[in-house]
Amino acid sequence: MAPASSSTAVHMICLCICFLVSFLAWDQVSAAAAKVPPGITGNISRAEQAVGFHIYYGQSFKVIKNGVDSKSYLLIQESSRMATRTKYCTSRIKSFVIPLANYSADTISFPVSYFELLGLLGSMKGITSDSVASQCVLKAYKAGQIEKINYTEPQQMAEIAAHFISNTLQPQACNFATFSPQVEETALQKAEWIKYLGVFANLELRANQVYNQVKENYNCLTNVAARQSASSLKPSVAWMAYDDGVWSFTREKYKLQYVEDAGGENFDSSISKMSYNISIPEDLDEFHAILCTVEVVIDETYAADPVAYNLSSFLQNTGLEDVSCLAFLTSKSLWRYDKRSQQDALDWYDGGVSQPQVVLADMIEVLFPTGNYTTTFMRNLAKEEVVVSINEDMCERDINTPLDPTIIPC
Numbered sequence: 001m002a003p004a005s006s007s008t009a010v011h012m013i014c015l016c017i018c019f020l021v022s023f024l025a026w027d028q029v030s031a032a033a034a035k036v037p038p039g040i041t042g043n044i045s046r047a048e049q050a051v052g053f054h055i056y057y058g059q060s061f062k063v064i065k066n067g068v069d070s071k072s073y074l075l076i077q078e079s080s081r082m083a084t085r086t087k088y089c090t091s092r093i094k095s096f097v098i099p100l101a102n103y104s105a106d107t108i109s110f111p112v113s114y115f116e117l118l119g120l121l122g123s124m125k126g127i128t129s130d131s132v133a134s135q136c137v138l139k140a141y142k143a144g145q146i147e148k149i150n151y152t153e154p155q156q157m158a159e160i161a162a163h164f165i166s167n168t169l170q171p172q173a174c175n176f177a178t179f180s181p182q183v184e185e186t187a188l189q190k191a192e193w194i195k196y197l198g199v200f201a202n203l204e205l206r207a208n209q210v211y212n213q214v215k216e217n218y219n220c221l222t223n224v225a226a227r228q229s230a231s232s233l234k235p236s237v238a239w240m241a242y243d244d245g246v247w248s249f250t251r252e253k254y255k256l257q258y259v260e261d262a263g264g265e266n267f268d269s270s271i272s273k274m275s276y277n278i279s280i281p282e283d284l285d286e287f288h289a290i291l292c293t294v295e296v297v298i299d300e301t302y303a304a305d306p307v308a309y310n311l312s313s314f315l316q317n318t319g320l321e322d323v324s325c326l327a328f329l330t331s332k333s334l335w336r337y338d339k340r341s342q343q344d345a346l347d348w349y350d351g352g353v354s355q356p357q358v359v360l361a362d363m364i365e366v367l368f369p370t371g372n373y374t375t376t377f378m379r380n381l382a383k384e385e386v387v388v389s390i391n392e393d394m395c396e397r398d399i400n401t402p403l404d405p406t407i408i409p410c
Contacts, residue, residue: 045195045204052183053196062098062199069168069178075199089174096162096177099202104149104157106165107132109345111181113354114194117210118203119402125149126160133340133347135394136403142392145399151176162200182349185253187356188215194354206402213405217357220410222261225364229263235333235367236293238267241300242317247287248275250300258356262363267294278319291318292325296333296366299381306338306346307387314381332382335366339379342390348377361408376406 044057056063060080064073074095076083088095104126105112112134115121121136126149130141140146149156157163157173164179165172177200181193191214198207237259239250249267251274256266267290276287291297301317303309314334315323328334340347352359362378379385397403 043202043204045198045208047192047195049186050181050184050189050192050195052180052189052193055195055199064196064199066178068180068183071178073177077202087174094174094177096175096200098200100161100200102160103162103164103200104128104151104160105179106151106163106167106170107137108167109349110164110166110179111350111353112137113351113403114179114181114197116403117194117354117405118198118201118206119400120197120201120203122400123201126156126163131343131345133342133345133350133390135390135392136397136399138342138390139392139395140399164197181353186257187254187359188218190254190353191215191218191356210405213407214355214357217405217407217410218261218360221357221360221364221408224410225261225263225360225368228364228368232368234263234265235295236267237264237296237298237367238290238294239298239300241302243302245279246275246277247318249290255298258360258363259367261360262367264296264363264367278317284319287318288320288322291320292327295327295331296335297328298335298337298366298378300337303338304344306336306341306344307389309336309338309381311381311384329382332380333366333369334380334382336379336381337377338387339375339377339385340388340390347390352377355405357408358406 045055047053047055052067054065056065060077060082062075064075066073070092072093074088074093075098076086076095078097078099083097086095100123102123102125104124105128107127107129108131112132115124116134116136121140124137124140124146126147127137127141128149128151130138130148132138137146141148151157151163152171154173157175160175163173163176165176166178166180166182168178168180179193179196181190184190184193192211194210195204195207198204239255240247241250259266271290273286276283278284278287299314301309303313311334323329337348337352338346340351358376361373362375365373365375366378379387
């Protein structure tokens with residue numbers, strides 16, 4: 001027995017050294033060139049556009065370097081000796097045995113649709129909030145297959161293999177893992193985080209397939225929009241939100257890119273002042289002048305009850321008495337991205353993140369309306385379009401069946 005024990009010890013030391021060398025070398029590994037050792041082929045993923053994570057493959061383990069929380073996740077194959085002998089839980093390294101036996105998620109502003117695209121809802125055991133924009137998660141929750149959990153309760157969390165979070169400021173146990181596609185700047189970078197989750201489940205091939213379908217459809221729609229806008233004037237678009245008497249124009253890169261990819265034009269970027277207090281006459285007058293120059297407005301104002309937010313709400317918030325010059329009202333092109341919601345959870349921040357090709361199709365219809373396409377996320381406020389309230393009865397598939405990405409004809 002002694003030789004076997006010695007051999008095991010040597011094997012463990014080699015594995016640990018291999019991991020530590022990989023960890024220390026991460027600064028030299030780029031997202032475009034995460035190395036794969038010789039002999040490892042097939043079920044692997046690489047981050048092509050996303051910059052928030054890198055993936056490294058060993059013979060019986062994988063390492064994810066997460067740029068959001070600056071941690072390295074050592075993922076050990078359950079069939080390996082290492083799985084029962086190695087456990088890391090430090091400020092920089094955490095380890096998990098894969099494929100995960102189960103998982104939970106901090107579902108406050110969390111895109112659970114990535115799990116659906118991978119076919120992993122059947123393994124979900126807990127959510128921290130039922131305010132979630134997914135009919136199938138709601139179906140499983142109402143059926144008792146998913147429970148509401150308290151992430152601060154150690155006994156509850158001990159039964160969970162991995163708890164995925166997006167808020168890195170909260171206290172974290174050893175089984176917490178950060179999943180934050182929202183930090184990426186572009187829509188396709190955000191969508192590529194499906195590969196990150198796929199690694200935890202040994203579902204890289206599925207993740208690659210979904211991402212490739214999403215990317216190809218997105219690029220196809222971009223090309224269609226480019227040809228369409230080449231023969232017409234590009235509509236000028238403003239993203240804006242109201243809060244406590246102040247209107248602010250949004251300059252988030254992914255939103256501006258949606259406009260450009262859909263064939264539109266973002267309102268004058270040379271305007272340096274981005275916020276206007278409507279209680280100040282000079283601000284109100286300048287704000288009014290800007291609104292008179294745009295053809296499309298997307299109102300991002302937060303509403304605890306999206307159903308109650310309507311055209312009157314918008315007009316009251318603007319403080320304007322004369323709206324005769326507002327072309328976006330005349331042409332009925334005032335929009336919000338709250339068309340699909342459940343309580344105050346918007347699908348824009350869920351399915352809209354994992355499937356940006358659908359958002360782009362919506363934006364093309366917003367800028368160049370045909371009347372032949374029904375938007376998924378965008379609601380026409382000027383036409384008093386109603387909110388679609390998400391509920392469990394809308395889930396028509398088995399939760400163990402992967403959700404196929406929506407491919408828009410182009």
